[in-house]
Structure formats: structure tokens, C-alpha cells
Amino acid sequence: MSRLRLGITLVSLLAIVAIIAPLIAPYDPTVQLDLATLRNAAPSFAHPLGTDLYSRDLLSRLLYGARISLLIGLLAVAISVSVGTSVGLVAGFSGGVIDIVLMRIVDAGLAIPKIFILLVVLALWEDVTVAVLIGILGFTGWFGVSRIARAEVLSAREREYVAAARALGAGPIRLIARHILPNIAAPIIVAATLGVGQVILVEAGLSYLGVGVPPPQPSWGNIIRDGQDLIRTAPWISTTAGLAIVLTVVAFSILGDGVRELLDPRER
Amino acid sequence: MVRYVMGRLAQGVVVVFVVVTLTFILIHAAPGDPLTSLANEPNVRPEVVEQMRRNLGLDRPLHVQYVRYLGRMLRGDLGVSLTQHRSVAAAIRDAIPNTILLALAALLIDFGIGVSAGAFQGAHPRSRRDRTLTAVTITLYSIPVFWLGMVLLFLFGEQLYWFPVAGVTDPVTYPFRSGLGKVADRLHHLVLPALTLGLAGAGYTARQQRAAMIEAIGQDFVRTARAKGLRERLVVGRHALRNALLPTIALAGLAFPALLSGTVLVETVFSWPGLGRLAADAIGRRDYPIVTGAALVAAVLVVLGNLAADVATRIADPRTKPAS
DSSP, X not given: OOHHHHHHHHHHHHHHHHHTHHHHOSSOTTOOOOTTTOTTOOOOSSSTTOBOTTOXXXXXXXXXXXXXXXXXXXXXXXXXXXXXXHHHHHHHHHOHHHHHHHHHHHHHHHXXXXXXXXXXXXXXXXXXXXXXXXXXXXXXXXXXXXXXXXXXXXXXXXXXXXXXXXXXXXOHHHIIIIIIHHHHHHHHHHHHHHHHXXXXXXXXXXXXXXXXXXXXXXXXXXHHHHHHTTTTTOTHHHHHHHHHHHXXXXXXXXXXXXXXXXXXXXXX | OHHHHHHHXXXXXXXXXXXXXXXXXXXXXXXXXXXXXXXTSTTXXXXXXXXXXXXXXXXXXXXXXXXXXXXXXXXXXXXXXXXXXXXXXXXXXXXXXXXXXHHHHHHHHHHHHXXXXXXXXXXSTTSHHHHXXXXXXXXXXXXXXXXXXXXXXXXXXXXXOOSOSSSSSOTTTGXXXXXXXXXXXXXXXXXXXXXXXXXXXXXXXXXXXXXXXXXXXTSHHHHHHHHTTOOHHHIIIIIIHHHHHHHHHHHHHHHHHHHHHHHHHHHHHTXXXXXXXXXXXXXXXXXXXXXXXXXXXXXXXXXXXXXHHHHHHHHHOGGGSOOO
């Protein structure tokens, strides 16, 4: 099976699981079923992956966690790719002072390690909802994409088909939309696919630090955080969530590689 | 060379200046200010909060605050911690050697494993071992670093007792050890966190190294080396690998931000008293001057790391020397 097919298959399976989570999850992921007898219960028929410290069903939390992780990954990347591509287009197309200023901002954004940027923003945010988290991840994640987009614009700008379109009287908007954007899309699509996995990793890290998805909502990072101190007595809690993250990020990495092979003939 | 380094240093100063501006904007773009959580406490009088706001200059217009902020940063004044009763600079000074040690050890493991695996794969593309290693490197690239740390800590710290599970030194025996014993104790504590961070990075490095190796082997000088009858081992080891290492050295500079992001998580897992854990702890206590101070210092480290990688590339690659 080609990489692209494997990637598409894995990602589609994950997406289906995330979409139908409410139908297949045996319990409500936030309900504390029985604090007296069901805390940290080992896997059983009633609870295939066991329960956590608050007697919540882990399988249900894991399934709903897939929803939140994928939602955050996809939407945050949608934001960062739109912003990054626009900034890259503007910088590469206009050149001059605008280009210099924008690229210095990008340099600075890339110089601050991502988690530190996020901590700075989150330090002052009172109530972080999932929507706020998506916004923060999206609007701090576009620096790399804008560099890719700008580099592509710079090389596309010099091509004959752009000169031809310009000679035929195409304005800058038409030039960008009809001629440049379609020709620079390939590396951006690849970066976006790989980006989804990386955002999921970052979100898990933030949730692990206690500043990501607000509890009691299930997120894979939250589940690992909950299970951290129980790794001796109830190792299944953080193990299953960790494996879910690895599987998901691997799926997007394979898909990204597959898309790259498809779009860039040199990679074959 | 000196002129080149000075030029790159000047660029670095510009980047740091923009970073300072960016953090200022980020701080002020968030809803509420540093004292919002204090103001929401029921037993804090509003007058007290107002007074603190005035003392911190938060009542001034934004441009005045920005100029003051820049001035303080220029003097190396990162503010005062809201919870530690000392300056942010003092807290960071204590933490930074631990982070640099961890980051350098991790970088060594990262490139040691990543370059060997990637170079081997690139020399034997599409072989069975290449495919196996690809599966391994994709997995490493996709593992949450804090989870990898937890697993290693559980296996090698809590089950096998091979390595200590927390801190930089043994709190009981360290003061009584000899000089060499102290170094050994520190190294013993360093193994698991550095391995965690290094392994997580090695996946990406190997992928890059594999691509660079495949490209180098396709070059003319490799054909020449083969044509003159050199043994394959020499062709690959001496001619191809040397050239394939150049992009990897440049990559070391780019790996620095990810490495420092990783320290936040790994230091938290292993209770390693460095810059990342300082920031992670501070965010739980809403100690924002520590968080922004740590972010600024992390950015400065990245800029210096990039500079070092650029200089190393220039030394290693004669083609980048200016014609004279």
C-alpha cells in the first residue's frame, strides 16, 4: 500500500471515530460513575480501558478526546495556514520595506520556542475555552508557513507564465488568485498536513502542563496528566492516551509524506 | 569572518528587539492585566490593587508603558517575580545552566542517533532496514515528549532503578561526594531527561539526514569517487557523508527552538530545575513576569544557537566563504 493510501486510511478512520464518538462511547466522558467503587478500575467488560481517578470511563474519554484533539488540530492549522499564506503572499509580492518588516516579525516569532510563546499568552488569559485555545494556537503558529509561502512566491513571480499573465493585463489580485496561489499550493498543503499532527502534540503538551483544554473536558493531554501519578497502580490511564496521540500524529505524518510524494515528483 | 559574525550578531539584536516588542504586544493583547486574578480575590481590597497598578505603571498610556518596558529590558531588568520574592533575572540565572546542560546533552544524543540512522538509511534507500528505520523515526517524531519521558522514567527509574527519577543531583549524598563523584552524580541524573529530549528530536534529524544523504550520493563527485575505484565504504563514509552533514549542521540551529520547547515538558516530568520548569511552574501561579522573562531568554538562546550553527556551517563549507 502506498504511503498516501495508508495515510488517508488512518486519518479517515480517526476522523470517523471522532465524528461518531457520541454513538460509540459507552458512557458520558465527564460523568463520575461511582466514586466509591469504580476509581482506577482495571480494564473489564463494562469498561474496556478501565476507569480513571474520578471513576470516569476511559474508553469514552479517549473517544471524545479524539474529537477535541482533531478539532483543535484542524481548526488551528486552518487559521495558521490562512494567516501564514496571506502574510507570505503580501511579503513576497510587495517586497521592499513591507517584506523586510514582515520577515523580521516572522524571524522573531520563530525565535521564541513555541511553548514559551503559548505560555506567555496563556499566563494572562483567565478562562481558556477550547475556542480560545484554537485561536491562540492558530495565531501563534503561522510564522513557518509564511516563510514557505514567501519563498514560493519569490520563485513563482519570476516565471514566464506570470510575466505572460501580467503582459496580458492581469492585476495583482487576479495574478495571485489565478496564477501564483495554485502554483505555490503544494508545499503549503504538505506543511499543513504535518502541522495538524504537530499542533496535536503541542495541545497535548499544554494540557499536560495544565493550561490546555480545561477539565473536566477530556483531552489526551489531560488524560495523561491525570494518569501521571497513577502510572504504578493504573498504568493503562496514561498509556492508552499516549498511544492514541502517537497513532494520530503518525497518521498525519504518513499522510503528509504521501501528499509530498504525490505533489512533488522529485520525491518519488 | 569577524565581519560576518558581527553582521549576524547585529541581525540577532534586531530579532531580540522584535521579540521584546512581540511579547509586549502579546501581554497586552490578552484580556485582563497581570493583576486581574489578584483583583478577583475576595479578600483583596480594590484600593490595594489600584495602588499596585499605579506602582507597576499599568495605568499609563500604552506607548509610555512600551518605552519603559524597552528601557528596562535594555538594562537587563526583567522585573520582579510575583511569587518568589526575588528578581526574575535572579530566578533565571539559577535555572539557565541546568537548561543549557540538558539541551546540549540532548542535542548530542539527537544528532548522534539521528545522523547515524539517517546516513545509513540514505546510503541504502528502499532497503528493508531503511523501511524499518523510517517506521522508527516517524514514531519518534510523533511521540509526545513528556509521555516518552514518563515511560522512560517509569521503566528505568521506578522499575529497574537504573537512574534517579528527579532533580539534577542526589539531595542526600551529593554534598559528601568527591569532585569526580559529583560529576558522576550529575551525569547519572542527566541520562534520562537528555535521552528523552534527544530521542524525540532524533526522529526529525534522521529524516533530514536521510534526504541529505540521498541527494549527496546522487552528486557527480560520488560518481567520480566510484569510477576511480574507491571502496564503497570510503565513497559513502568520506565523500558522501561529509557533504550530507552540511545541511544537518544548519539544521542544528533550526532544531534549537523545538529543543527548548521540549525542555519545558521534559524538565517538568523529571523535576529538572531549569528555565522550562521555571516557566511551567510560574504559569500555574500566574507569575507572568517569570513567564515572559523565560520566553525572552529562550529567544536569546535560540538566536545565539542559530548564530553558532551559521558560523559552524561557514567554517565547514568552503563554498560559503566570500571570494577574496
